Amino acid sequence: MRFGIDIGHNSPPDTGANGIKFEDNLTLDVGNRVMGKLKDLGHQVIDCKPAKSNSVGNSLQQRCSRANASKVDIFVSIHFNAFNGFANGTEIFAISDTSKKIAKPVLDEILQMGFFNRGIKNGSHLYVLRNTNMSGILIECCFIDSAKDMKLFDSEAMANAIVKGLTGKLPTAPVISVPDESLNPDVSLLRLQKALNRLRITDSRVIL
Ligand SMILES: [Zn+2]
Missing domain, CATH: 1.20.5 (Single alpha-helices involved in coiled-coils or other helix-helix interfaces)
Incomplete structure (x- = not known):
């Protein structure tokens, strides 16, 4: 399977939200772990995040172009939410029925970490889902401005949940150093x- 992993933001001026933590740091941390684990499981991984961009629109466009040019099977965009400090939980955006089926086990795995279930939502307003040719999901892992979520959050556990949800497996745990x-x-x-x-x-x- 070939996965297009889209680590949200991290391409100024496309930068993420700021809360108790900075979205860019968390998407990068979780995304890199997800890519490593998928490779360990023998999958092909395309890193869709552009090294640089000249606008937010251009950043998003480059992400879609990479996924489309590489003909990935599944596009996975990783983000974190921010709102008012009280909103919390996990939601995944998808457009097609196939995408919703991909989203379901990923959401179920993440919810096991204790996050509130905000459900699978219609992502037809999202540029990266509208402009990628394959099935895609956009994961809002949890809220970076929620104390509850940031207490529950762990990048390794989040990456494991995403990989397990996508593939049904996890790579063998690394040997303790x-x-x-x-x-x-x-x-x-x-x-x-x-x-x-x-x-x-x-x-x-x-x-x-
Ligand atoms: Zn974001």
């Missing part, structure tokens, strides 16, 4: 054997 040996019997055993071997070399009376 500093393993706790007490949790790993193999390593503990290895250390014990090494210790015993050292003992045998230095003291021939030890019987094993």
Whole structure:
């Protein structure tokens, strides 16, 4: 499967909303993780975010052109909402029935993190959904100006939810860089054997 991942904003003057956190930072963090995980699962990924743009319209246009030129199967735009500090939750925009079917499991996975369900909404007013040729969804992950949402939010969990919702799977968890040996019997055993071997070399009376 070939995915077009559209990391919202991050292309001045196309910049995102500001709340408790900055939308650009969160879309970039979640988007990069989503792209990495999809690649780990063996999918092709097209990064649709333009390096630079000369207007918001131009930024959006470039995103659609990339997705269309690369003939991606599914276009996924990642955004965060902002409103009045009280509104909260997750919503996904889709236009066609196929897109709505793609949106449903993604929404279900994200809701498991504890966000309020704002539902799947009609995204026919959204430029990137109107101007991409394939099925597409625009995820409003949660509200960056909601204290409740920002407390629930975690970029790794959000990326996992999106990838699981899109593909039904997750890549195998990366190996922990500093393993706790007490949790790993193999390593503990290895250390014990090494210790015993050292003992045998230095003291021939030890019987094993
Ligand atoms: Zn946005």
